Amino acid sequence: MKVEQTSADGGGRDHAAPLLLVRNFSVRFGGAAARAVVDNVHFDVVAGEKLALVGESGSGKTVTALSLLRLLEGAQLSGQAVFDGQDLLRLPDKQLRAVRGGDIAIIFQEPMTALNPLMSVGQQIAEVVQLKQGLQQRAAWQQAIALLEKTGIPEAQRRAASYPHQLSGGQRQRAMIAMALANRPKLLIADEPTTALDVSLRQQVMQLLGDLQAETGMSILLITHDLHLVRQFADRVVVMRAGRVVEQGPVQRVFDAPAQAYTRQLLDSRPVRDVADVPATALPACIEASQLAVHYPIREPGLRGWWRAGRFTAVHPMDFTMQPGETLAVVGESGSGKTTLAQAVLGLLPFDGALKLGGQHWQQPAMRNCAHNRRLRQRVQVVFQDPFSALSPRLTIGEIVEEGLLVHAPALSQQQRRERVLAMLAEVGLTQVQFPGLLERYPHAFSGGQRQRIAIARALMVEPEVLVLDEPTSALDATVQQQVLMLLQRLQRERKLAYLLITHDVDVVRAMAHRVLVMRRGEVVECGAVQAVLGEPQHAYTQALVAAAGYGRQQSAPSVVREA
Numbered sequence: 001m002k003v004e005q006t007s008a009d010g011g012g013r014d015h016a017a018p019l020l021l022v023r024n025f026s027v028r029f030g031g032a033a034a035r036a037v038v039d040n041v042h043f044d045v046v047a048g049e050k051l052a053l054v055g056e057s058g059s060g061k062t063v064t065a066l067s068l069l070r071l072l073e074g075a076q077l078s079g080q081a082v083f084d085g086q087d088l089l090r091l092p093d094k095q096l097r098a099v100r101g102g103d104i105a106i107i108f109q110e111p112m113t114a115l116n117p118l119m120s121v122g123q124q125i126a127e128v129v130q131l132k133q134g135l136q137q138r139a140a141w142q143q144a145i146a147l148l149e150k151t152g153i154p155e156a157q158r159r160a161a162s163y164p165h166q167l168s169g170g171q172r173q174r175a176m177i178a179m180a181l182a183n184r185p186k187l188l189i190a191d192e193p194t195t196a197l198d199v200s201l202r203q204q205v206m207q208l209l210g211d212l213q214a215e216t217g218m219s220i221l222l223i224t225h226d227l228h229l230v231r232q233f234a235d236r237v238v239v240m241r242a243g244r245v246v247e248q249g250p251v252q253r254v255f256d257a258p259a260q261a262y263t264r265q266l267l268d269s270r271p272v273r274d275v276a277d278v279p280a281t282a283l284p285a286c287i288e289a290s291q292l293a294v295h296y297p298i299r300e301p302g303l304r305g306w307w308r309a310g311r312f313t314a315v316h317p318m319d320f321t322m323q324p325g326e327t328l329a330v331v332g333e334s335g336s337g338k339t340t341l342a343q344a345v346l347g348l349l350p351f352d353g354a355l356k357l358g359g360q361h362w363q364q365p366a367m368r369n370c371a372h373n374r375r376l377r378q379r380v381q382v383v384f385q386d387p388f389s390a391l392s393p394r395l396t397i398g399e400i401v402e403e404g405l406l407v408h409a410p411a412l413s414q415q416q417r418r419e420r421v422l423a424m425l426a427e428v429g430l431t432q433v434q435f436p437g438l439l440e441r442y443p444h445a446f447s448g449g450q451r452q453r454i455a456i457a458r459a460l461m462v463e464p465e466v467l468v469l470d471e472p473t474s475a476l477d478a479t480v481q482q483q484v485l486m487l488l489q490r491l492q493r494e495r496k497l498a499y500l501l502i503t504h505d506v507d508v509v510r511a512m513a514h515r516v517l518v519m520r521r522g523e524v525v526e527c528g529a530v531q532a533v534l535g536e537p538q539h540a541y542t543q544a545l546v547a548a549a550g551y552g553r554q555q556s557a558p559s560v561v562r563e564a
Contacts, residue, residue: 018044024079055240105185109192111172122160147178170334225477269478271511291353327499329513337522381459385471387451398439449480506549
């Protein structure tokens, strides 16, 4: 097929035939009369190039990438998507199946839903190797282990036998990357490949992708909302808004001198610090932890495993306190024990040591659903990382937000519950004026940022004193992240909420935290005021985390100055 060679970015680049050439590409759902969700998109990917596709949630980035391989059911496609001389949009299904996972591989954003929960990660990688390369089972298994080692998973042979739920979020994402790279594709589509990874692992994974690209000559189409990552990694960038390409070109030119106001808006969407100082006078602590530790039983290897159980320490004994209106950020790599600590605070795991909420101890085991523990659960609520999986798709927004009232305020009438739900949704920025029939809608009808606002409203309905924020903005693009963080800061100032913030995003820590607790392999290696820990880190591990985030010493988040 002969294709006219023109530069999609209008920059007159002189290069050989692109590996992937996309022209007049549109995607519609619901027939030809429906509005195009991807409208007349032009771009190309040259062999050996790293191209980033950026934009807000709903801009059409992922729809564009998935539609190139015809992976979206019911999508009507038009235009051209010429890969290695073949138009993917007109390729017979049998030939297209050979391209998928072979010449073009995809790393999906959410590995927990992309991986098969009934197979070990090693089996899933080996299955791809057997299918595409025709290797025997033993050879495919060994290659699966080698691929896991390449992606930086420790104890790869043991982890290969693990099921997805037994791995951390970062480890699951690396298993997905290993699967995608199994057949050395010509083009790798990486859809938010580092969303679930901490800053140091993010750097390692992108370095790995860069090394493999240099080794194999593959091209990478990176879909991301992490503009810092784009600046470090990509050669060129394509900026999308509402299904259209608004700007594209070399990364340095677009980032240093953006031609469009929208691109400038994306670049300026850094978290802003707007938190109130915690009073110096000692207030009653809302959380007090003394020698808090979490252990898991494990099977000992060999014959010893028949006679006695071993013990793995996920969180080593630690002490900390939290005051009303204070944010304590817990940072560290995947597997450092951050989320395990949060689950212990929430009373979802048995633990050793003492943990008091508002002066009251959990009745052990903490996850016991007695009346005393139920009252404590009202004091501490949680906002999860992924709002789409955290909200039941079978319940309406009204049912989701009022659920806590049914447990903790059963005496309220249906009308009283409805009024409280509407008031809380309005407080987080969602009203019936904006969204007619708001309470009768389902989660899929809202964007990622709106779903996270709904999750925050649900958590606040029972008037908690503490919110556990488990990566509350990592799944959101930069502009929506900024909006959600500003909402959380306002709610903290108005309600004197204490936040236990679990995150790997140093930008978010600088904007939100009063104090920082740095964890590594279940142990606290450094703690203190945010300015001291991130501005002058003492421990080598903390220094590496701050350096991996791309910060120099003494750099701080932009702040809002408030008049007295």
